[in-house]
Amino acid sequence: QVHLVESGGGLVQAGGSLRLSCAASARTDTTYPMGWFRQAPGKEREFVAVISWTGETTCYADSVKGRFTISRRNAKKTVYLQMNALKPEDTAVYLCAADPDGIWDRVESYDYWGQGTQVTVSS
Secondary structure, rough: OEEEEOOOOOEOOOOOOOOEEEEEEOOOOOOOOOEHHHHOOOOOEEEEEEOOOOOOOOOEEOOOOOEEEEEHHHOOEEEEEEEEEOOOOOOOEEEEEEEOOOOOOOOOOOOEEOOOOEEEEEO
16 A cells, blocks of 8 residues: 655745655555646646656656656655746646556556645746
């Protein structure tokens, strides 16, 4: 079992920045990819970014490429999402996910999810 807890969300003006964190607690080592997804009201959950166990491989949704950066510190079992140049359309609940058993950018590949943290970007 993997328990994920997100933090760092909040209200920010357009053009601002936020840094999200996701701390994982597990009985075993967290040697698996971890990703970020988001869900806006009335919309389906969508992929944002994912990072491999070593951190050498990252992948981003086109909508956030060049603005968001995913990273991880395995010693702390924590994954981060640095979000810069935020736009009102980035407003959503951001959720952390771990240990995909399929394609890394697919919601259905993940069994472990956090509760989410709200990000609101005002215009």
